[in-house]
Amino acid sequence: MRIAPGHEVGRTPCLRPAQPQPPGLSVEGPYSARFYRIPVGGLRVSRRFEHRPVLLNEVVEAMAPTPPGVLVDGTLGGGGHASALLRLGHLRLLGVDRDPAAVAAAAEVLGAVAVTGSGADVFTTPDGRVTLVRGRFSDIEAITEEFGGGSVSGVVLDLGVSSPQLDEAERGFGYSRSAVLDMRMDPDLGRSAATVIAESSEDELTRILHTYGEERFARRIARAIVAQRTKAPITTTTELAALVRDAIPAAARRTGPHPARRTFQALRIEVNDELGELDAALDASPGTLVQGGRMAVISYHSLEDRRVKRAFGALTTRPPVPRGLPVTEDDLVASGEEVGYRLLTRRPIRPTAAEVAANPRADSARMRVLERMGGNVA
Numbered sequence: 001m002r003i004a005p006g007h008e009v010g011r012t013p014c015l016r017p018a019q020p021q022p023p024g025l026s027v028e029g030p031y032s033a034r035f036y037r038i039p040v041g042g043l044r045v046s047r048r049f050e051h052r053p054v055l056l057n058e059v060v061e062a063m064a065p066t067p068p069g070v071l072v073d074g075t076l077g078g079g080g081h082a083s084a085l086l087r088l089g090h091l092r093l094l095g096v097d098r099d100p101a102a103v104a105a106a107a108e109v110l111g112a113v114a115v116t117g118s119g120a121d122v123f124t125t126p127d128g129r130v131t132l133v134r135g136r137f138s139d140i141e142a143i144t145e146e147f148g149g150g151s152v153s154g155v156v157l158d159l160g161v162s163s164p165q166l167d168e169a170e171r172g173f174g175y176s177r178s179a180v181l182d183m184r185m186d187p188d189l190g191r192s193a194a195t196v197i198a199e200s201s202e203d204e205l206t207r208i209l210h211t212y213g214e215e216r217f218a219r220r221i222a223r224a225i226v227a228q229r230t231k232a233p234i235t236t237t238t239e240l241a242a243l244v245r246d247a248i249p250a251a252a253r254r255t256g257p258h259p260a261r262r263t264f265q266a267l268r269i270e271v272n273d274e275l276g277e278l279d280a281a282l283d284a285s286p287g288t289l290v291q292g293g294r295m296a297v298i299s300y301h302s303l304e305d306r307r308v309k310r311a312f313g314a315l316t317t318r319p320p321v322p323r324g325l326p327v328t329e330d331d332l333v334a335s336g337e338e339v340g341y342r343l344l345t346r347r348p349i350r351p352t353a354a355e356v357a358a359n360p361r362a363d364s365a366r367m368r369v370l371e372r373m374g375g376n377v378a
């Protein structure tokens, strides 16, 4: 969590009970989140740039039966999911994003203003119903402790990058327009993609491209990167994209998406430690839920979805009844050893064909939902 010096911990705006929504809480339409041109930490976000929330109705449906309380949107983005969830009426919002441009844009959409002394890292609405924090969702326990009163009614994670991050050339996530090879969601934290490319060995680069991009030509691309950087550093998106295209066999260039797509995905995951962040959030979030509270995670590739499936599965699988002991499953339940969570999605929820037609970026989305039950929970 990034709290600027001088910001007093303990005097931060704890979310207050729901009050009537101020007019500032409306967005332009059910699927759009407005982005404004505001300088944030040296970055500029496009005015009226849109990120269409994926599986919006499904997320709202999943969170509708939660008890009144705080909803953590750990991937606030442009505030599209958050706005719709606030309209349910019974939830207060604790919105989190590691990208300061996203937090500032969502603050505009939700009518929140910077808290004095927070260095523009914390925003709140006048009625206290919305608090927005610049931070990482891996810190969910500390963030909910400080801003949400400890336990929460819901957690939503809509993983990956937002459309403005992908489409703003200067963020360095895309390969079609030339920009500095950056890819950091938080521009103040960690190594840029250019630094990863400059500093990693051929073996490390191969591992990154193979593991995070499932790139079958990982070794060839890594070798080409190492050869090129001995002549001159690789600093722009288009340089890297051209290098990847030239490194793979000619036949592989002719089919499928852009040959650099997997390399860019892999570097983005490495630069932002996306899987480490997800593992930490999956570990910590279920314990923050109140009874009846729910957690929904939308993932966009198999590396993420596999982790969500495994984590939710582990929480909802009853330990086997010990063999040879005179104990039945009913005895275990009666003794309080019951499962503390319930899986609400045996199969992941996928977008409809109509949603994918309207928003091709929704195509790979999969949502899984977990509920905390009553009874004894470790």
Ligand SMILES: C[S@@+](CC[C@H](N)C(=O)[O-])C[C@H]1O[C@@H](n2cnc3c(N)ncnc32)[C@H](O)[C@@H]1O
Pocket (backbone or CB within 6 Å): 033, 051, 052, 053, 054, 074, 075, 076, 077, 078, 079, 080, 081, 082, 096, 097, 098, 099, 102, 135, 136, 137, 138, 158, 159, 160, 161, 162, 163, 185, 277
């Ligand atoms: C797909 S967008 C979310 C869009 C959002 N649901 C909406 O409706 O506008 C993902 C967002 O999550 C943020 N993000 C990704 N990883 C994060 C992390 N570990 N901690 C906090 N925010 C993160 C990104 O900066 C990005 O703004």
